[in-house]
Amino acid sequence: MEYETVGPLRADIYEQLARIGKIVSHPKRIELLEILCQSERRVDSLALATGLQLTTVSAHLQTMRQARLVETRREGTRIYYRAAGAEVCEFVKALGDLARARLAEVDQILREIEVGGHSAEQVSRDDLIARVRRGDAVVIDVRPSEEYEAGHIPGALSLPLEHLEARLDEIGSDVEVVAYCRGPLCLLAPQAVAILRRRGINAQRLEDGMPEWRQAGLAVALGIEPGSM
Amino acid sequence: MEYETVGPLRADIYEQLARIGKIVSHPKRIELLEILCQSERRVDSLALATGLQLTTVSAHLQTMRQARLVETRREGTRIYYRAAGAEVCEFVKALGDLARARLAEVDQILREIEVGGHSAEQVSRDDLIARVRRGDAVVIDVRPSEEYEAGHIPGALSLPLEHLEARLDEIGSDVEVVAYCRGPLCLLAPQAVAILRRRGINAQRLEDGMPEWRQAGLAVALGIEPGSM
DNA sequence: CTCATATTCCATAGATCTATGGATAACACA
DNA sequence: TGTGTTATCCATAGATCTATGGAATATGAG
Numbered sequence: 001m002e003y004e005t006v007g008p009l010r011a012d013i014y015e016q017l018a019r020i021g022k023i024v025s026h027p028k029r030i031e032l033l034e035i036l037c038q039s040e041r042r043v044d045s046l047a048l049a050t051g052l053q054l055t056t057v058s059a060h061l062q063t064m065r066q067a068r069l070v071e072t073r074r075e076g077t078r079i080y081y082r083a084a085g086a087e088v089c090e091f092v093k094a095l096g097d098l099a100r101a102r103l104a105e106v107d108q109i110l111r112e113i114e115v116g117g118h119s120a121e122q123v124s125r126d127d128l129i130a131r132v133r134r135g136d137a138v139v140i141d142v143r144p145s146e147e148y149e150a151g152h153i154p155g156a157l158s159l160p161l162e163h164l165e166a167r168l169d170e171i172g173s174d175v176e177v178v179a180y181c182r183g184p185l186c187l188l189a190p191q192a193v194a195i196l197r198r199r200g201i202n203a204q205r206l207e208d209g210m211p212e213w214r215q216a217g218l219a220v221a222l223g224i225e226p227g228s229m
Numbered sequence: 230m231e232y233e234t235v236g237p238l239r240a241d242i243y244e245q246l247a248r249i250g251k252i253v254s255h256p257k258r259i260e261l262l263e264i265l266c267q268s269e270r271r272v273d274s275l276a277l278a279t280g281l282q283l284t285t286v287s288a289h290l291q292t293m294r295q296a297r298l299v300e301t302r303r304e305g306t307r308i309y310y311r312a313a314g315a316e317v318c319e320f321v322k323a324l325g326d327l328a329r330a331r332l333a334e335v336d337q338i339l340r341e342i343e344v345g346g347h348s349a350e351q352v353s354r355d356d357l358i359a360r361v362r363r364g365d366a367v368v369i370d371v372r373p374s375e376e377y378e379a380g381h382i383p384g385a386l387s388l389p390l391e392h393l394e395a396r397l398d399e400i401g402s403d404v405e406v407v408a409y410c411r412g413p414l415c416l417l418a419p420q421a422v423a424i425l426r427r428r429g430i431n432a433q434r435l436e437d438g439m440p441e442w443r444q445a446g447l448a449v450a451l452g453i454e455p456g457s458m
Numbered sequence: 459c460t461c462a463t464a465t466t467c468c469a470t471a472g473a474t475c476t477a478t479g480g481a482t483a484a485c486a487c488a
Numbered sequence: 489t490g491t492g493t494t495a496t497c498c499a500t501a502g503a504t505c506t507a508t509g510g511a512a513t514a515t516g517a518g
Contacts, residue, residue, distance in 0.1 A: 014256035024250030027243035
């Protein structure tokens with residue numbers, strides 16, 4: 001059979017696509033996007049969260065801004081970055097999905113973190129809603145508190161992973177707990193579940209996280225909940 | 230407000246995601262994936278189609294294989310590459326969608342190719358199906374013939390863009406033509422529409438392409454159609 | 459106006475990636 | 489076994505990317 005030389009899409013177009021591809025070709029930039037899909041952040045906060053130098057983060061952010069994947073908002077001397085629209089977060093999610101589907105390594109890492117191989121049962125969104133309705137479960141948001149404030153599952157208690165051990169008393173020991181975080185690839189919730197189980201608390205994780213909840217069109221609560229639930 | 234240092238996902242995971250990101254950080258690799266989502270191909274064929282040196286294409290393919298995005302099949306001395314599953318093609322599509330949503334440049338390039346600004350009306354899948362049922366339209370597949378053979382819309386006529394002008398007589402001048410190709414970013418169909426209109430033939434393009442048709446779960450025909458339609 | 463804070467800009471050294479030609483490997487066919 | 493075909497491997501020069509520290513900007517406070 002004969003093969004033809006056909007220029008299917010003009011090269012320019014592929015170059016544009018590659019602009020976006022380049023953004024997700026660096027692990028730290030993916031991490032930044034994941035964080036920015038949870039809440040807007042200042043540059044110094046992002047540096048702290050990713051462990052990068054301030055100027056390095058700034059450089060990455062500039063790149064990402066040129067590719068139109070993030071946008072900024074100025075407030076006095078500080079500049080807040082955010083993901084430029086839901087499509088960006090959906091794309092990051094698609095990347096994660098593909099990685100889980102094709103790269104055994106990812107699945108393995110995720111499994112390793114699981115509570116001593118119990119293959120921690122995961123709770124679906126519908127499941128979570130049903131349990132909360134029945135008053136059967138306490139939902140905890142183990143992300144950093146600013147991400148909680150930027151949007152959380154209504155009724156969820158903010159209990160950032162790093163404070164979990166210190167604030168265990170806020171959770172009754174005989175309740176059922178469902179923890180959630182940034183998404184299926186986020187390790188905060190699995191770690192929280194591990195901690196809680198070690199204390200004999202019946203804990204499970206939501207199978208995905210806040211962005212998915214949002215994308216599903218479910219109600220999102222902002223700020224701090226009036227009373228602890 | 231205080232910000233915390235939390236390592237949300239273990240770095241390893243982001244590195245895995247970046248493995249996939251790296252693949253789509255080079256325009257030629259995106260082009261290769263797009264082609265491989267249409268049909269399997271031999272290395273030399275890919276070199277021809279992309280205008281790259283054989284050994285360069287081979288190198289790219291190796292990279293892509295290590296990232297598990299493509300797979301191979303050997304037949305004697307030749308090796309056929311193919312996309313490693315529908316998720317890969319969906320991801321490439323997601324990349325294109327994001328680019329169109331966020332990068333004005335992409336939309337502009339696509340618009341430039343349009344037939345002298347008629348903003349060529351696009352036909353939806355349902356529309357196309359309805360027209361064919363009514364016998365109202367002739368559907369032509371303007372991709373290279375091997376892609377047609379690997380899967381095409383049932384009843385469509387294979388009329389690769391490069392042969393279109395020479396084979397115009399196969400199309401009545403008073404029929405309505407719907408052309409399709411690889412997807413919304415593919416320039417084959419728009420070019421075909423432009424050619425046909427210049428000849429006074431009433432042509433339109435399908436708004437997306439074969440992969441989307443497939444993903445929609447619609448019937449796909451293989452090989453060569455028994456008679457021209 | 460001056461100072462302090464939050465970021466960006468700039469230059470650069472080191473690391474990584476890409477394209478390429480020559481050599482090598484796998485296979486089919488005489 | 490020898491030869492031709494198809495593709496991969498290898499080494500490398502040149503291009504691009506990343507991290508980093510110091511300088512420059514922009515804004516608000518005093």
